[in-house]
Amino acid sequence: MSDRHFIKPARGGERDVFEYALLRVVPRVERGECINAGVLVYCRAKAFVGARTHLDEARLLALDPTADVAGVRAALRAVEGVCAGGEAAGQAAGDDAGRRFRWLIAPRSTVVQPGPVHTGLTADPAGETERLLDLLVRCPT
Template identity: 75%
Template sequence: MSERHDRHVSDRHVYEYAVLRVVPRVERGEFVNAGVLVYCRPLAFVAARTHLDETRLLALDSDVDLEGVRAALRAVEGVCAGGDAAGQAAHDDAGRRFRWLIAPRSTIVQPGPVHTGLTADPAAEAERLLEVLVR
């Protein structure tokens, strides 16, 4: 390998991500992708990017609590951001917050499976994943 290739690879870090899904009626198994969680351990980075397509969600369940879904997505973003917005998770490191957020749950906003990749810029990767997987 060339020195240039080695340097390029060494600038990239392993990251993990999961898609956030809104499941308005669990018994039907239908969902709308509404965000991504991204965690990069070497950079102590964790973030959530969300976008709720309300029209698609209402097509699955016209009675869905949109304000409740918006609040749940904001809460996920708050936990990722840390500080006062993270509530009880405020003092946890990025990894613990990510692991807590990807734990299986039966609420209307649920994490999908965790996947991995390589990136030099996890914040840009979060935006890219949001565009590709959600919007």
């Protein structure tokens, strides 16, 4: 699926390029099965980096009934903390938004992993973060 399906038309005002990646939970790395549990958004023009997460515990436990739910939640909170900056970012506190985003999207073989990076245009990076969370992470009701 092309990224153009996720770009919303502008409603007056300037739009800026943004990048985003899904956060995936891979409870058993050797099996490769995953669920989407969050989204990272970076907009250089606005010096914005943000993360929103939502863990569907039932879906996680369907993949692995022994999954460490508390550990996964802690890892997702840590990602949100790095995005927020300040004391919650730990060692990344002094880094700019771009460095924090690049660090978070670096490939890793842990239970919480970033997906591929995609791009789009937005006038509201924070709103885009919420929209992508609804579209790509939360299950429709």
